[in-house]
Amino acid sequence: MxxxxxxxxxxxxxxxxxxxxxxxxxxxxxxxxxxxxxxxxxxxxxxxxxxxxxxxxxxxxxxxxxxxxxxxxxxxxxxxxxxxxxxxxxxxxxxxxxxxxxxxGDYIDLGDLSPRDLAEIPQQAFIACFRKYTA
Ligand code: SF4
Ligand code: SF4
Structure with a gap:
């Protein structure tokens, strides 16, 4: 190129x-x-x-x-x-x-997470994830 x-x-x-x-x-x-x-x-x-x-x-x-x-x-x-x-x-x-x-729009879809992910991922990681990967 x-x-x-x-x-x-x-x-x-x-x-x-x-x-x-x-x-x-x-x-x-x-x-x-x-x-x-x-x-x-x-x-x-x-x-x-x-x-x-x-x-x-x-x-x-x-x-x-x-x-x-x-x-x-x-x-x-x-x-x-x-x-x-x-x-x-x-x-x-x-x-x-x-x-x-x-x-x-959002870079990741949190709806794609499995029940196991939802149970095991720490809340702080979710918050960090929301801040970084969603609008
Ligand atoms: S260190 Fe600074 S000047 Fe060097 S490549 Fe990275 S951004 Fe450019
Ligand atoms: S691009 Fe810079 S701020 Fe980002 S992870 Fe690499 S060193 Fe750290």
Whole structure:
């Protein structure tokens, strides 16, 4: 896939919304990879945190909206602590989740849980789940 960074891609409506919600400037990222190298959830992600930022810089927003990465981000802020440019990726991941929830509805259907899950999953996990995966 070929993609070209331009003023148009960098100011697409969705990238603007992500920057507005997160309060972060996507252009600050210069792809050093320090965030991805320290991310404790990177092993499970289909797109590294630094890759997600690059896709957004290139205007390839749909790829990021369709990725598992924002949902696996644990908001631990390790990336923020390691980023030489001071980017807080947890805020960007939160903004992406918010846009997906607004546009597509809940990410998970709690009605799909089995009676056994309902009996065994701690209430705190349910609350965390509601906050993160439902609108
Ligand atoms: S905040 Fe998210 S992206 Fe950043 S290191 Fe933690 S899990 Fe990874
Ligand atoms: S650590 Fe910061 S500058 Fe480096 S790739 Fe990650 S977001 Fe970009």
């Amino acid at each position: 070929r993609a070209r960074m331009s003023a148009e891609t960098l100011t697409s409506e969705l990238t603007r919304r992500i920057e507005e919600i997160s309060g972060e400037n996507l252009l600050k990222c210069y792809q050093c990879g320090m965030c991805a190298a320290g991310c404790p959830a990177a092993f499970a992600m289909d797109m590294l945190p630094s890759q997600a930022i690059r896709f957004l810089q290139l205007g390839l927003v749909e790829e990021v909206l369709n990725s598992d990465t924002p949902w696996l981000c644990a908001a631990c802020q390790t990336c923020y602590a390691r980023c030489p440019k001071g980017l807080d990726l947890s805020r960007i991941m939160e903004a992406i989740r918010e846009i997906v929830l607004q546009e597509r």
